[in-house]
Amino acid sequence: MKPNSIRRRIKVSALTICTIIAFSLGLFSTASSRPFRLGRIPDKGKGFGCGTCHINPQGGGARNSFGSDYEEIAIKAGEQYTGDLGKTDSDGDGFHNDREFKSGTHPGDANSKP
Numbered sequence: 014m015k016p017n018s019i020r021r022r023i024k025v026s027a028l029t030i031c032t033i034i035a036f037s038l039g040l041f042s043t044a045s046s047r048p049f050r051l052g053r054i055p056d057k058g059k060g061f062g063c064g065t066c067h068i069n070p071q072g073g074g075a076r077n078s079f080g081s082d083y084e085e086i087a088i089k090a091g092e093q094y095t096g097d098l099g100k101t102d103s104d105g106d107g108f109h110n111d112r113e114f115k116s117g118t119h120p121g122d123a124n125s126k127p
Contacts, residue, residue, distance in 0.1 A: 053094050055114035065121065079103040079110065079121030
């Protein structure tokens with residue numbers, strides 16, 4: 014093989030490896046989010062997805078009032094939606110979280126009421 018051919022193969026191999034690493038990191042960052050928590054809330058995240066707890070409906074970043082209460086109560090209880098969290102009115106709209114979930118309204122948005 015000619016030296017130029019070998020260099021070209023090395024460059025292609027290096028580019029391929031870098032592409033695979035970049036793609037893998039993209040998958041890892043998604044996988045390292047906390048979607049399992051959606052399975053712990055009463056509606057399993059069907060109503061609002063990651064927006065149940067986060068201001069950004071795509072998840073990540075700042076939490077809304079329900080997300081803050083989830084962090085304070087549920088995470089400390091071993092990642093469990095507890096009766097205390099259910100009885101809490103996270104968004105201050107006059108309806109406790111259990112009622113909001115049963116009604117399909119958002120427990121972290123004071124403008125969303127049963």
